[in-house]
């Protein structure tokens with residue numbers, strides 16, 4: 001079997017990158033906008049040109065099918081074509097278009113697999129327009145209520161359902177995927193590890209577990225000059241202790257663990273008033289189940305102890321927690337073999353971000369291949385992965401997909 005056509009793949013990525021292109025080389029292609037519709041139309045045209053039939057489900061997820069020689073569940077390959085505001089050209093399209101390149105390559109060589117191959121473009125993966133992320137895959141694979149998804153609205157009050165109809169991508173519930181031999185996704189790493197260690201591609205072990213919380217600290221406002229230090233209930237001083245305590249918790253993880261306070265607001269927010277109220281968010285991620293439990297409980301302890309020490313009150317809200325998802329051993333083995341056959345060194349790593357492959361992994365054997373990201377950048381216009389690295393990942397995908405599809 002010959003490898004994929006790097007020039008064709010590079011050109012397709014460039015063409016896709018023109019849809020919703022920004023002045024600084026990125027894309028602005030939020031889900032179910034006119035730009036997303038144009039990207040979908042182009043993808044559909046390419047699938048049909050490659051001899052595939054395209055199905056659309058009731059969440060607008062698109063599935064291009066290359067028939068197999070036997071009546072078996074498909075091997076699914078894919079990712080997403082939507083972007084965040086001022087996002088990059090690679091996050092998502094790399095997965096969809098390497099999958100398309102696999103099909104084009106099989107067509108060139110007249111190779112017929114036993115299992116069909118389905119290429120999928122999941123709707124609104126980013127969740128940048130309709131919350132939350134992984135929108136299309138979680139709705140179609142039943143981990144999220146269908147009605148709730150269809151009724152979701154964006155900031156302007158437009159519903160997901162209406163916008164799907166408007167762009168012509170409201171499909172049929174019967175087209176949701178029911179079974180798959182395996183699910184494979186190529187995605188940019190979005191982090192610095194592969195570049196730092198000089199690996200073109202990476203074998204993803206799984207998706208880190210994570211949870212989010214929102215914390216409200218209430219103290220007492222007062223004149224910044226007239227209130228002696230020992231008389232204060234300063235919400236920001238208390239919150240600062242909490243932030244440092246949360247960092248310590250992450251450092252105590254037995255395995256890999258990170259915790260981030262990425263958003264904070266201070267009220268009333270004036271130079272000469274003791275802060276009365278602080279709201280902040282916590283995003284914590286780790287690999288081991290014991291660490292997830294430790295972090296969840298630890299956050300409560302840290303926050304309550306700091307509140308008591310500073311004489312303020314505190315409320316923690318949010319209960320979203322997601323356990324670590326492990327990718328399938330057989331699929332990972334297939335990817336590892338493919339990397340070795342391509343002469344690529346194998347570097348295993350965890351995904352710090354959520355991906356549709358993690359949703360698929362709850363139902364089917366799944367795996368992911370990461371592509372090196374320049375400067376670890378993503379969700380930014382300067383996001384970049386080289387044509388050579390993307391082609392290397394596509395060749396790994398080709399071998400692994402053919403291995404799994406027979």
Ligand SMILES: [Zn+2]
Nearest residue numbers: 091092125187
């Ligand atoms: Zn993505």
